[in-house]
Amino acid sequence: MKTWREECAVFGAWNHEEAARLAYLGLYAMQHRGQESAGIVSLHAGEHRVHKGLGLVVDVFKEPELCELKGRVSIGHVRYSTTGENRIVNAQPMVAGLLNGPVAIAHNGNLVNAKIIRKKLQAQGAIFQGTNDTECVLHLISHISSDDFVTSVKSVLPQLEGAFSFVFLSHREMVCVRDRYGFRPLVLGKKKNDQGEDAWVVASETCAFDLIDAQYVREIEPGEIFWVDEKGAHSEKWTHSIHSAKCVFEHVYFSRPDSVVFGQSVYESRKAFGRWLAKESGVAADVVIPVPDSGVPAAIGYSAESGIPFEFGIIRNHYVGRTFIQPHQSVRDIGVKIKLNPQRAVLSGKKVIVVDDSLVRGTTSQKIVRLIRQAGAKEIHVRIASPPTVGPCYYGVDTPQKSQLIAAHQSLEEIRAFIEADSLAYLSLDGLFSAVGEGREEGRENNALKNKEKSYCAACFNGEYPTPLFE
Secondary structure: OOOOOEEEEEEEEEOOOOHHHHHHHHHHHOHHHOOOEEEEEEEEOOEEEEEEEEOOHHHHOOHHHHHHOOOOEEEEEEEEEOOOOOOHHHOOOEEEEEOOEEEEEEEEEEEOOHHHHHHHHHHOOOOOOOOOOHHHHHHHHHOOOOOOHHHHHHHHHHHOOEEEEEEEEOOOOEEEEEOOOOOOOOEEEEEEOOOOOEEEEEEOOOHHHHHHOOEEEEEOOOOEEEEEEOOEEEEEEOOOOOOOOEEOHHHHHHOOOOOEEOOEEHHHHHHHHHHHHHHHHOOOOOEEEEOOOOOHHHHHHHHHHHOOOEOOOEEEOOOOOOOOOOOOOOOOOHHHHOOEEEOHHHHOOOEEEEEEOOOOOOHHHHHHHHHHHHOOOOEEEEEEOOOOOOOOOOOOOOOOOHHHOHHHHOOHHHHHHHHOOOEEEEOOHHHHHHHOOOOOOOOOOOHHHHHHHHHEEOHHHHOOOOOOOOO
16 A cells, blocks of 8 residues: 655744744754755735745755744644655645635644545546645645634544644634544644743644743644634544554654653653663673664663663764765775764674664664674674564654565564674563553553553554554
C-alpha cells in the first residue's frame, strides 16, 4: 500500500503583535520534524499573507519576508516528505479562497484513506495541484455550505481516517484539531502580548514554547476541536469515539529530547528505555557508548543501571548537511565517516556496549560496528533501545516498506551476523511500555502495563495497526 507519508510540525499564534516571528521561532525549534520546506501564513485586515519555500526555516525566511507577514495571527509548518514529492506545490500551510473567505491549513500526520477521498473528489470535478493528502481536506471543506467555518470543519472530520493534528486559519478564527486516536502530539500554550492580554499559541512540541517563552497549558486532547476568535477560546469534542493510539515512536526517536510529549518528558523516557534494556540484556563490558545523538539518553540510562562507565566513544560532526560532495570510492564508508568518528583512546582494547535508539535497515549499524572495530575494540555488543521494527508506519513517521526492514525477514542471529557485532539485543515491548510511564514490577502482572500498551500505537514494532489500511 502506498501512502503520502510525511513528517511535519505545525505552529499557530493568536492575538500577538509578533505572530509571524513567533511562528518563525517555533518552526525553528521544531526543524527536526521537517527539513524540506517551510511556510507561514499570517492574517492581516481579513486577508492572508503567505510565504513558503523549499529548504530550512532559516533559509526560507529572511527579514524582508517576515516584515511582509503582518498581522496578530499566524500559522506555520515545516515538512519532510517521504515519497520524493518535494515540490513547492506541496509545501504548507496550504491556502485556498473559499466562498466564505480565505482558509489556510497546516497538517501533521497522514490520512490513510486519502487516496479514496482524492478519487471521489476528482470524479466530482475537483482539480488538485499537489500530491499530499492535506489538499483533500480543503476540497472537502469547500463542499460544506455552512457560513460557520468551525461547523464546516466539524462536518468534514468524520470522513477522515488516520492521523491528523490540524491548525486552520480562516479570516475570523484559528482552529486546532486532533484525530480521535491522538497519534501525533499537539500542545496549547499562552504568552502575554503587548497589551497584557493572553496570546494563544499551539505547536507540535513543547520545545517550541521554550524558545518563545510561552507557558505550556495542556495538550489538545484526542478527538478535540479547539478554536479561538474575537469572543475568546472555545473547545468541544468533535467525536466521542475515542481510541487512544499515541505514537510511541515519538518517544523512541522522533521528538526532541527536551520536549514533553503525551504528558511525559522525552528525555526521561529515553533514559528509561536504556535502564530497561540493561535489565533485560546486560553483558559484561568496559564502557557504554551512544550512537550520537539519538542514542545518548538511552546510553546514559543503560550506564546508570549497569554501573558500566559511559563515554562518548564516537564523535559526531554537527556541521554536516544533508548532502555533501563525495570523493572517489577509494574512501570506504565515507557517508558514515564524515558524520561519525570513533575515538581510539576510548575504544581500543575495550569490550564496548553500543547503544542506539533503533535499527531499521541495518546498513548504518554495520558501518558503525566496522568503524568501532577499526578503532581497536575487543568486543562490540549492540543494544537497541526499542523493539525490532517489523512494519512501516502509515501515520506520519518515515519508515521504509516492510521489504526494507531487516527485522521483518531476518532472525536476531542473522541481523547480528549482518551488522558484524559480537552480540545484539533489542528492548522488549514490555520494557518499552514500562518506560513510557506505567511499568510493571518485575515478576508481577500489572494491569497498568496493559492499559499503557493499549493507549499507544506501536504498530511498527508489533504489527497491530489501530485503523483500517486502505488500498
